[in-house]
Amino acid sequence: MADAARYHRLQRRLSLLAFVVSTAYLLALLFTPEGRALARGVAGAAEWRWAQVALVAMALVAVHSALTLPLGLVxxxxxxxxxxxxxxxxGAWLIDRVKAALIGGVLGLAAIEAVYALLAITPLWWLWASAVFFVAQVALIAVLPIWIAPLFYRLKPLADPRLRERLLALARRVGVDAVGVFVADQSRKSRTANAAVVGLGRTRRIILFDTLLADFPLEEIESVLAHELGHHVHGDVPRGLLVNGALSVVTFGLAGLALDAGVPLLGLTGRDDPAGLPWLALVVVALALAQLPLGNGFSRWRERRADDFSLATTGDAAAFIGAMERLGRLNLAEPSPSRFREIVFYSHPALERRIARARGGLA
Ligand SMILES: [Zn+2]
Structure with missing residues (x-):
């Protein structure tokens, strides 16, 4: 476990460094005369508002990517x-990163254009933007398993007949008619194992990494599947969408106030001035950080419920604990992060806590 602690300590330091570099970059753009002239110059290079927004956004991201590329590689x-x-x-790793960057870039640019179009036409832009983001997020979650996941993994329906039978029996026991289970070829890339409920409505399914199937005893796979079925039965995907929707209303509302305050402060021509994009980026990053404990607190609560569901359904705490320990070893998980780190950064309860809870159920 010394390895896990060292790995996470190094990753934390690098993340902090990347954060400092990103923040310093945005602050330099905003609060130095050269930085402001640059943003103004880039915005002035195009005639139409949407082209100005696109130019500033792309320049902002291109320079930021160049600055943080070495850190990203490490x-x-x-x-x-x-x-x-x-x-x-x-090579394969880079291709994956380029695909992710292209998808993120296209979606991100569309989001920024939508926000600036709304900024220009209505003072209630923040409500409209929240609505647009909510719909986009629903659509994205729905297409994730059928359009996006296949770009990174080969997905095949679960073929193992013993496991299929166990899963169907589990699903019947908890009153779920049918939910597809697909296996992703993670082993081509990594030894890490995971499982998730993805999609929405007709695209909803459970995805298992093949690394889980290869190394885990049947009872342990079953307890992981029961955890995922728990998310399915509890409707955690739609719940998560609603929580994200509520958080985005708060984000856009507060970002609106900050944009208005930034107009005199930064010499912008109005809240929809494309040269204000670095300011909007800084504010959104700060708000996203401030909301981390809320989103992750919600997620840990749903994960605890899914763990409880798994234990109650299989009645096999030993298998659950075995699966947690095996996942921890494979994924080099931090067994007992500080309470502060868990509250702010962890979407799942710390491994130690999940195991202790299962032991409590045993006693
Ligand atoms: Zn879960």
């Missing part, structure tokens, strides 16, 4: 390889 490739978590060759 954090995403070199360190995980060093600690045995990743065996994907550099």
């Amino acid at each position: 954090q995403g490739y070199w360190l995980p390889r060093r600690f045995g978590l990743l065996h994907q060759p550099l």
Whole structure:
């Protein structure tokens, strides 16, 4: 476990460094005469408002990517390889990153254009933007398993007949008619194991990494599946969407106040001035950070409920504990992070806590 502690300590330091670099970059753009002239100059290079917004956004991201590229390589490739978590060759890893960047870039640019279009036409832009984001997020979650996941994994329906039978029996016991289970070929890239409920409505399904199927005893896979079925039965995907929707209303509302305050402060021509984009980015990053404990607190609560569901359904605490310990070893999980780190950064309860809760159920 010394390895896990060291790995996470290194990753934390690098994340902090990346955060400092990003924040310093945005502050330099906003509060130095050269930075402001740059943002103004880039915005002035186009005639139409939407083109100005696109130019400023792309310049902002391009320079930021160049600044943080070395850190991204160390954090995403070199360190995980060093600690045995990743065996994907550099070329394949880079292709995955480029695909993710393209998807993120197109969606991000569409989001920024939508926000600036709304900023220009209505003072209630923050409510409209929240509504647009909510609909976009629903659509994205719905297409994730059928359009996006296949870009990164080969997905096949679960074939193992014993496991299928166990799963169907489990699902029947908890009153779920049918839910597809797909296996993703994670083993091509990494030894890490995971499972998740993804999609919405007709695209909803459980995805298992093949690394889980290869290394885990049947009872342990069953307890992981029961946890995922718990998310399914509890409707955690729609719940999560609603929580994100509520948080985005708060984010856009507060960002609106900050944008208005930034007009005199930063010499912008109005709240929809594309040169104000670095300011909006800084405010949104700060708000997202401030909301981390809320979103993660909600997620840990749903994860605890899914754990309880798994234990109650299988009645096999030993298998649950075995699965948690095996996942912890494979994924090099931090067994007992500080309470502060858990509250702010952890979407799942710390492993130690999940195991202790299962032991409590045993007693
Ligand atoms: Zn879960």
